Amino acid sequence: MPEISSNKAVKLDSAMQVSDASLHQRWRLLKDRLARYGIVIGGWGVIVAIILIFFYLLYVVVPLFIPASAKSLAEYQMPAKDKGKTLLLALEEQNEVAVRFTDQAQAVFFKAQTGQPVLTEALKVPQDMKITSFAPQSSGEGVVAYGLSNGSLLIAKHSYRVTYPKDVRVITPMISYPLGEQPLALDAEGGVLGMIALQVGEGNTTVVAKTASNKLKLLNITQEKTLFGEATLQRTEALLELAADNVAFMLIDKEQRYLYAASSDGNLSFYDISDKSAPVLKELVNVSPGQKINSIDFVNGGLSLLVADSSGLVSQWSVVRDAKNNPGLQKIRSFKVSDVALMKVSAEQRRKGFLTVDTQGVIGAYNTTAERELLKLPAAKALPAAFALSPRANAFLLQSANGTLNFWKVSNEHPEVSMKSLWGKVWYESYPKPDYIWQSSSSSNDFEPKYSLTPLVFGTLKAAFYAMLFAVPLSLMGATYAAYFMAPSMRSLVKPTIELMGALPTVILGFLAGLWLAPFLEEHLLGVFVLLLMLPFAVLGFGMAWQFLPKAYRQKVPEGMEAMLLIPVIIGVSWLAFAVSPTMEALFFQGDLRIWMKDSFGINYDQRNSLVVGIAMGFAVIPSIFTIAEDAIFSVPKHLTIGSLALGATPWQTMIKVVLLTASPGIFSAVMIGLGRAIGETMIVLMATGNTPVMDLSVFQGMRTLAANVAVEMPESEVDSTHYRVLFLAALVLFMFTFVFNTLAELIRQHLREKYSSL
Numbered sequence: 001m002p003e004i005s006s007n008k009a010v011k012l013d014s015a016m017q018v019s020d021a022s023l024h025q026r027w028r029l030l031k032d033r034l035a036r037y038g039i040v041i042g043g044w045g046v047i048v049a050i051i052l053i054f055f056y057l058l059y060v061v062v063p064l065f066i067p068a069s070a071k072s073l074a075e076y077q078m079p080a081k082d083k084g085k086t087l088l089l090a091l092e093e094q095n096e097v098a099v100r101f102t103d104q105a106q107a108v109f110f111k112a113q114t115g116q117p118v119l120t121e122a123l124k125v126p127q128d129m130k131i132t133s134f135a136p137q138s139s140g141e142g143v144v145a146y147g148l149s150n151g152s153l154l155i156a157k158h159s160y161r162v163t164y165p166k167d168v169r170v171i172t173p174m175i176s177y178p179l180g181e182q183p184l185a186l187d188a189e190g191g192v193l194g195m196i197a198l199q200v201g202e203g204n205t206t207v208v209a210k211t212a213s214n215k216l217k218l219l220n221i222t223q224e225k226t227l228f229g230e231a232t233l234q235r236t237e238a239l240l241e242l243a244a245d246n247v248a249f250m251l252i253d254k255e256q257r258y259l260y261a262a263s264s265d266g267n268l269s270f271y272d273i274s275d276k277s278a279p280v281l282k283e284l285v286n287v288s289p290g291q292k293i294n295s296i297d298f299v300n301g302g303l304s305l306l307v308a309d310s311s312g313l314v315s316q317w318s319v320v321r322d323a324k325n326n327p328g329l330q331k332i333r334s335f336k337v338s339d340v341a342l343m344k345v346s347a348e349q350r351r352k353g354f355l356t357v358d359t360q361g362v363i364g365a366y367n368t369t370a371e372r373e374l375l376k377l378p379a380a381k382a383l384p385a386a387f388a389l390s391p392r393a394n395a396f397l398l399q400s401a402n403g404t405l406n407f408w409k410v411s412n413e414h415p416e417v418s419m420k421s422l423w424g425k426v427w428y429e430s431y432p433k434p435d436y437i438w439q440s441s442s443s444s445n446d447f448e449p450k451y452s453l454t455p456l457v458f459g460t461l462k463a464a465f466y467a468m469l470f471a472v473p474l475s476l477m478g479a480t481y482a483a484y485f486m487a488p489s490m491r492s493l494v495k496p497t498i499e500l501m502g503a504l505p506t507v508i509l510g511f512l513a514g515l516w517l518a519p520f521l522e523e524h525l526l527g528v529f530v531l532l533l534m535l536p537f538a539v540l541g542f543g544m545a546w547q548f549l550p551k552a553y554r555q556k557v558p559e560g561m562e563a564m565l566l567i568p569v570i571i572g573v574s575w576l577a578f579a580v581s582p583t584m585e586a587l588f589f590q591g592d593l594r595i596w597m598k599d600s601f602g603i604n605y606d607q608r609n610s611l612v613v614g615i616a617m618g619f620a621v622i623p624s625i626f627t628i629a630e631d632a633i634f635s636v637p638k639h640l641t642i643g644s645l646a647l648g649a650t651p652w653q654t655m656i657k658v659v660l661l662t663a664s665p666g667i668f669s670a671v672m673i674g675l676g677r678a679i680g681e682t683m684i685v686l687m688a689t690g691n692t693p694v695m696d697l698s699v700f701q702g703m704r705t706l707a708a709n710v711a712v713e714m715p716e717s718e719v720d721s722t723h724y725r726v727l728f729l730a731a732l733v734l735f736m737f738t739f740v741f742n743t744l745a746e747l748i749r750q751h752l753r754e755k756y757s758s759l
Contacts, residue, residue, distance in 0.1 A: 057735060060728040068365055068374040068412035076115035078403040080108040083120060086399055087134045088144060089388035092160045095395040095409075097171050098388065099158050101144055105131055107158060109173040112397065112407055119173050123156050124181045133209075135196035138298050139254045140349040140391065143178065143200045147209060151187030153196060155179050155205075179205060179221065186219050187211045197250035197259065206256045206276065208240070210247065216240040216261065220276035236276040248293060253302035258319065258327075260305055262293050268307070268317070270329050285329050287315060295345045299352055299368055301446030303429040304332070306354055306368075308345040312338035314356060316368055318429045332427040333371055337364050343384050348393040352429075352448050353415050355396065357384050363398070365410070369426060369448055370418035380406055414722045422453050422729075438693040438704070440713060440723050451726045453733060455693040459703030460734070463685050464678040466614030466699065467621055471678075472671060474618070475625035479670075482626075483633035484655055487560030495630060502623030510687030513616035518608050518688065521615075525605075526593045527581035531574055538573040539566060597700075605700045608690045614699075617684045625674040632666020633659060665752040672745030676738050682707040706734045 078086070084102030091098050091112060098112040109119040125131065125146060133147030146154045154177075161172045178200050184207075186193060191212020198207045203223045211217050220236040246263040252273070253260075259271040259279065266288035273279045287293070291309035299306060304318035314337050320330040338358040347354045353367040353374070361380030366373055382400035389396045390410075398406045420426065425434035429448050436454040441447070478498070482491050521528060546554065546562070557565065589596040594605040636659050644654040660667070682705075685691075690702035691712065710727050717724040 054732075054735060057728055057732040060725055061732055064414045064417045064722070064725050064729065066413075068410065068415065070363070070365075070375055070377055070379075070408050070410045072379075072406060073409050074113045074115070074405075074407040076405055078399060078405055079110040079115050079117045080106070080120055081403060083108050086386045088136050089386045089397050089399060090136075090142070090158065091388050091390045091395060091397060092171060092173075093391045094162075094169070094171060095390050095392075096169075097160060097173055098397055099173065100386070100399075101134070103131060103134070105146055105154075107156075107173075107175055109158075112395070115405060121175050123154060123175065124177070125154055126183065129183070132192045133194050133196050135198060135250075137198055137200060138251045139199065139302065141200070143198065145196050145198050145207070147193030147196050148183055149192050150183075151191050151193055151212070152183035152185045153193055153207065153209065154183045155198065155200060157200075184219075184221075186217060195247060195250055197252050199252040199254060199256050201254070201256060204256060206252055206273065208250055208252065208259055208261075216247070216250075218259075218273060218276060218279055220256075238277050238279055240271065240279050241281055249296045251296060251298060251305070253298065255302065260296070262287070262296050262307070264292050266291055266293055266309070268293075268305075268329070272327065282326075283328050285317070287317060287329075287331070288313070292341075294342050297345050297347045297354065299347050299354070299429070300349060301352075301429070301448070303446070304368075305329075306345050306347060308337070308342040308356060310341040312336065312340055312342055312358060314342065314345055314354070314366070318427075320430060320432055322432075332429075333368065335366055335371075335373070337366070338362060344387045346387060346389045348389065349391045351393060351415065353393060353412075355387075355389055355393075357387050357398065359383065361398070361400070363396070363408075365412060365415075367415035367418075369416050369428070369450075370421040371426075372415065372418040372420075374412055374415050375410070379408060380404070414725065416449050416722055417451060417726065421451055422726075424452075424454075426450070426452065436695055438709070440726070441716070449722065451722070453706075453726075453730060455695050456704055456706045456709050456730060457733065458695045459685075459693060460679055460705040460707070460737070462610060462697070462703050463613050463617065463681070463689075463705050464675060466610045467617035467678040467681075468671075468675060470614045470618030471621040471625060471674060475622045475674070476629055476667065476671075478622075479626045479630035479667075480633055480655065480660070481563065483630045484659060485560060485651075486563065487558055490561055490564070495627075498623055498626050500623075501619065502627070504620075506620055506681065506683040507687070509616050509620055510684040513612050513684060513688035514608060517616060518612045521612060522594070522605070522607050524578055524581060526585045526589065527578035528611075530581050530584065531577035534573050534577050535570065538569055542566065542569050603698060603700060606690050606702050608688055609702050610689075610699045612688045613685055613703075616688050617678055617681055620681065620684060621674040621678050624677055625670045628670035628673060629663075629667045632663040632670065635666070636662045665749045668752060669745060669749050672741060672749075676741055679737055679741070680707055680734065681705075682711050686711055706730045706737075710734075 083106040084104035086100045087103055088101040089098065095112055097109055097118060099107055099109045101107055105123040105125040107121045107123060108117065110117050123146065125148065130149040131146050132149050135145050137143035142158045144156055148154065157176050157178055159174050159176060161174060163170050163172065186207065186209055194210030196207065196209045205221045207219045208216055218238045218240060222234045224232050224234065246265060247261050248264040249262040251260045257272065257274050259273050261269040266286050268285050268287045269281060270283040270285065271279050272282050287307045288309040291311045293307055293309055295308040297306050299316065304316050306314055306316055308314045313334055315334040316332050317329045318332050319327050321327050337356045340358050340360055342356050342358050344357045345354055352369045353365065356364045361378055361382065361384050363377055363379040364373065365375035380398050380400045382402045382404065384398055385401045386399040387396065393412065394410050396408050396410065425436055427434040428437065428450060436452045437450040438452050438455050439450040482494055486494065585591060585593055597603040597605065640658050640662060641654055644658045649657065685705045686708040691704050691708060692702055693704040694701060710731050714727050717727055
């Protein structure tokens with residue numbers, strides 16, 4: 001009986017063990033399955049996240065390239081036809097109220113979308129005077145001038161008061177007189193005033209008019225206030241050295257420095273009127289050879305002029321200063337707008353764009369910076385007679401010769417962007433030649449935005465190049481030595497130390513680079529160059545000397561620990577290089593290497609430059625490259641190295657012919673991962689460079705990268721603005737950079753793996 005009980009106990013114990021083993025096996029299978037599903041879900045999650053990031057960037061960027069559009073909202077007959085012929089059409093900012101000034105000195109205000117009259121006001125022209133000329137101010141401030149038959153002119157201004165009674169917007173039009181309600185005497189002889197150009201500023205007004213004696217007369221009125229608040233007017237008059245017979249158009253820039261007088265035969269006279277008592281003719285240019293000038297207007301800001309001629313061509317002329325700082329006119333671009341004559345060119349008031357109307361009623365919208373046609377459509381069925389562009393350039397009014405008015409709404413959000421403005425050279429206003437420039441903002445509302453991504457891409461590649469130039473040799477050679485030659489005890493200390501470098505925040509590296517490394521390199525520039533020359537020779541010399549030491553001495557150092565002996569050599573050579581550099585600088589470089597380079601070769605030295613970035617960002621990249629490359633080399637199967645050595649190859653030959661070739665896919669991956677890290681680095685280049693978007697290959701000049709540019713400017717950009725979307729475009733370009741580099745790296749890595757898998 002005891003025997004039977006014992007057998008039962010053994011069987012029960014065996015069954016329990018089998019049950020426990022089965023349970024343990026099932027638990028292991030469950031954990032394996034969960035881990036597999038977790039890895040799969042995590043991998044797909046990463047892929048989905050990357051795809052979502054890509055499509056979100058694309059979603060923000062695509063509106064930059066959506067073409068402009070226009071929609072006709074209303075067509076009606078001209079209001080108050082009995083008040084005279086239209087001399088000027090204008091729209092207020094909200095596109096609700098429009099005005100037409102007539103040849104009977106009437107200002108007719110009406111609803112822009114219906115034509116319903118709002119207010120009709122007669123300007124204060126003396127009853128015994130006839131209107132002989134009319135001109136609006138070119139800068140779009142709502143100022144107009146009527147020339148009168150007695151040699152005087154009346155200056156008026158239309159403006160709009162916005163109120164919100166019961167939360168409803170009400171726009172009330174008004175007429176005011178900046179220089180008083182009495183006409184301003186211009187021609188002392190009392191003759192008929194012809195063509196007029198005017199610019200009314202704050203306390204300063206300049207008028208140029210054609211007199212009855214066929215001369216151009218300039219009048220400047222400055223308003224000064226005394227200590228008691230009394231205003232005094234000071235007049236300055238001058239005659240221009242130009243016969244007014246053939247003058248068809250005149251404009252004065254908003255700063256009242258330059259006068260442009262265009263003749264109908266294509267000649268443009270450019271005057272410097274800074275000294276109002278002595279205007280100077282600076283240049284006479286034929287801007288439309290063989291063609292008739294039909295319209296001229298200033299591009300927003302008044303730095304360049306648009307000239308529309310009878311051939312359908314619009315040319316842009318800008319004031320460019322020569323080497324002696326003398327201003328002159330330079331043609332910077334032209335647009336072939338139509339095959340028929342142009343009737344009107346009208347510049348936008350807030351951007352560098354313009355609209356044209358040809359004699360067939362076709363409207364065209366263009367941007368000067370982007371050199372891009374944005375819109376072209378027939379807007380009138382009859383011959384155009386008058387045209388008004390909204391201050392926001394989102395609507396326009398077109399009056400036909402038969403008295404019909406057409407009101408159009410325009411959608412044109414991002415006209416400044418084109419492939420040329422992003423990637424090509426653009427001739428910006430006041431610049432001597434086309435160039436790649438990034439300058440997204442300015443203190444002036446007349447600023448021409450410059451969105452060239454080329455200098456940012458150049459800066460990104462330049463920073464990555466110098467960082468990789470510093471990091472790749474050190475990391476790969478260090479990885480090779482650590483994995484193949486170094487003693488295991490030393491490797492266990494060196495590798496974690498280098499990997500620990502990767503945990504340093506890049507903001508700390510950037511902080512040290514900007515505040516310590518940059519001034520140090522500036523002060524010891526020659527010492528750095530001397531060190532770069534001396535260190536390789538010192539290491540080679542020490543190696544040769546080590547070989548000639550007696551074997552008994554060499555055997556005292558454990559195999560693979562020889563590198564420890566190089567530490568005092570490197571420290572000593574570094575000290576020597578910086579110690580002798582001041583003497584060498586005084587003997588050979590006139591006491592300052594930086595000044596010597598500038599005087600001898602024209603090389604400028606910027607304290608925060610590519611050399612600083614290369615060293616600082618190289619230290620950030622070294623841990624990644626070293627770790628991956630060292631693991632790849634150390635993982636080469638031992639039977640390959642043992643077999644090579646057994647066949648008589650030296651350790652060096654084994655490393656070159658076997659180890660590095662076998663580990664080449666991993667080494668290449670390490671380099672490409674380091675390159676991707678360098679391209680996407682933000683904080684180091686943000687803090688260690690001058691952050692200026694210049695295109696200069698010099699190692700002594702700074703740069704601005706795509707990542708740093710996004711980090712600097714994104715907080716100050718207006719959401720959904722052109723600047724905002726271009727920054728997202730820069731992020732998309734950076735994303736594509738890393739995607740393309742990683743894809744190519746993977747393809748090459750797979751090729752190398754297949755090629756050397758047989759080793």
